[in-house]
Amino acid sequence: MEHLIRLTSKHIPIPRSFHLTSASVCRPLTRNVPSITGLFTLSAASVGPSDSLTGCVAERYHEYFPAGFTLEALIKHLRNWWDGVGPEISPQPPKIPVDISSSWKHPKLSVNHSHIDYVRLIQLLISLVGIGLSLKLLFYVVEQINPTAKEKRIARKRAQQLFAQMGIKTIPPLNDYExxxxxxxxxxxxxxxxxxxxxxxxxxxxxxxxxxxxxxxxxxxxxxxxxxxxxxxxxxxxxxxxxxxxxxxxxxxxxxxxxxxxxxxxxxxxxxxxxxxxxxxxxxxxxxxxxxxxxxxxxxxxxxxxxxxxxxxxxxxxxxxxxxxxxxxxxxxxxxxxxxxxxxxxxxxxxxxxxxxxxxxxVPMPDINQRIQILSICLRGEPLAIGLTDTDIREVASKTDGLSGSDLNELCREAAFCCYRLERSRENAVNMRLRREHFFTALQIFLRNRVCSNPYRVEQNLPVD
The missing domain is CATH 3.40.50.300 (P-loop containing nucleotide triphosphate hydrolases)
Known part of the structure; x- marks a missing residue:
């Protein structure tokens, strides 16, 4: 033990008045820890001068452990520091005085007390940082265990936005897959x-x-x-x-x-x-x-x-x-x-x-009458198609045998571009109108660029059950 004190004194000066008493043995801990005997205590019976460094250290030890440095006192002190609940075994550590009369005053620190425990404040900040890092690590581990969790959270936000756009106020309870x-x-x-x-x-x-x-x-x-x-x-x-x-x-x-x-x-x-x-x-x-x-x-x-x-x-x-x-x-x-x-x-x-x-x-391919109806719907309300007559539309429909409704819609769009390319350089470009010639030119372009694949065979009926 003397060797331990000798090694400690190299870093923290220990006053000479501190001595190891063999007769001073801590009393058994009946509530929290099993009975332990043969422990040592450090007595601070005589303290050195208060203005010396050794005297300050001795006063600090005596302030925390007035009854001697025992295992029981150490456990109580650590437990009270951890949860902050329960009777204090010693007064609080020295607090740094704050000049209340100074011009700078923080609203959170403007309290009735004249001292602020900066040690406790730093400990609290360190604890909060540790808790935050622990939660971040926990969330990361959970996402690695369930890799679809992030995707499901994004889907739930998107679903809420979609329900709001659709005006659905009563939303039934939905699971993550729904x-x-x-x-x-x-x-x-x-x-x-x-x-x-x-x-x-x-x-x-x-x-x-x-x-x-x-x-x-x-x-x-x-x-x-x-x-x-x-x-x-x-x-x-x-x-x-x-x-x-x-x-x-x-x-x-x-x-x-x-x-x-x-x-x-x-x-x-x-x-x-x-x-x-x-x-x-x-x-x-x-x-x-x-x-x-x-x-x-x-x-x-x-x-x-x-x-x-x-x-x-x-x-x-x-x-x-x-x-x-x-x-x-x-x-x-x-x-x-x-x-x-x-x-x-x-x-x-x-x-x-x-x-x-x-x-x-x-849903079969359209015949000539159906193609006339499809062309009329595609050209309905179009300013470019004002000059087209029913005879023109029928003549265009007669030339488009084998085209589907989607093909006829694309044909009308290509005819509009043909009209624009031919009429944009003229003075009356604003008053350009679709004519039959534009449709015939567009039909040649469309048939030339059309990808010829295996045609849908009408004779292929549904298999019989």
Missing amino acids: VGIVANLVDTRVLSTEWHSIGGLDSVIDEIKESVIAPFQQLQLVPYFSKLLRPPKGVLLFGPPGCGKTMLARAMARQAKAYFINLQISTLVNMWYGETQKYVEATFSLAHKLQPSIIFIDELDSFLTTRSCTDNESTRMIKTQFMALWDGLLTEENTRILIVGATNRPQDLDQAILRRLPYKVS
């Missing part, structure tokens, strides 16, 4: 697609209105007439590309005043095992909470193709989960959920998917 599907929700109020904006499909529109929209809107009246008048749970729109299948689905959602979920396959597919199945389940649960709702899947053949031995495990699990939840939807009679799929390759769909889409609508 919030991720909300990103595919489309506000039907901002959709400009209506029945009158679709040309050449009057017979198809009338059929959809009578067989799908009317029973879907008046579901509560169906049991009073017949159970056979229930709306279908699935609608398949098939036909060549560019004929208006997507426009029909949007017009259906707007007419039915239902929530329109434009399901993207990229939303369902996830790199983590089991997450994809949860997103598929969340799609149906979200549609059930927001009903009446319409789930639209464009290019259905790229998602629910015929199952084969070449499918990997994840693709097969997605198809199985989707069809299982779809079967549950079919068994519920009073749900107002409609699944609409669009494809230009119906022969590639799985037979089980075709069975779950009982109502099938063919």
Whole structure:
């Protein structure tokens, strides 16, 4: 022990009056620690002069440990310093005086006391910094354990903004996966697609209105007439590309005043095992909470193709989960959920998917009368088309056999550019008007630049169940 004191005195001067007493042994700790004997105590019976350095150190030791430096006193002092609760075993450390009469006064420090415990303040700041670093490390570890947590937080904020834009005040409780599907929700109020904006499909529109929209809107009246008048749970729109299948689905959602979920396959597919199945389940649960709702899947053949031995495990699990939840939807009679799929390759769909889409609508290529109607809709309200007559439009339609509705819309745009290129150098460029010659020039350019792929074969009908 004398050797320990000798080593300590090299750094902290110890007064000569401090001596090791063999008779002074700390009393047992009965409450907090087991009984310990044979401990030493440092007595401060005689203190050196107060103006010397050794005297200051001795006074400081005596101030903290008036009864002697014992293990019991040390434990009590550390415990009271840690939680700040309980009786003090010694007075507070010396406090640095603050000149209250000075001109600088901080509002937070302008208290009634004349001393501020800067030691305690520094300790508090160090503790707060340590707590902040610990929380930051904890959040980082949690994000590493659950790498999708950040993505789900962003999706929840985006969902709240979307619900606010759509004017939905009563938001049902949604889990993290349903919030991720909300990103595919489309506000039907901002959709400009209506029945009158679709040309050449009057017979198809009338059929959809009578067989799908009317029973879907008046579901509560169906049991009073017949159970056979229930709306279908699935609608398949098939036909060549560019004929208006997507426009029909949007017009259906707007007419039915239902929530329109434009399901993207990229939303369902996830790199983590089991997450994809949860997103598929969340799609149906979200549609059930927001009903009446319409789930639209464009290019259905790229998602629910015929199952084969070449499918990997994840693709097969997605198809199985989707069809299982779809079967549950079919068994519920009073749900107002409609699944609409669009494809230009119906022969590639799985037979089980075709069975779950009982109502099938063919959207064919437009004939000459339908092309006239489509051209009239594309040129409706255009200042450049004021000079065109019905005879001109009919002549243009007769030259565009084999073009879809999307092709006719692109033809009108190309004709407008041809008119602009020919008339911009003339003096009457402001009064330029579309003529038949502009359409014929645009048709030559369009056919020359058109990518010729395998044409859609009309004779390919749907496979029989």
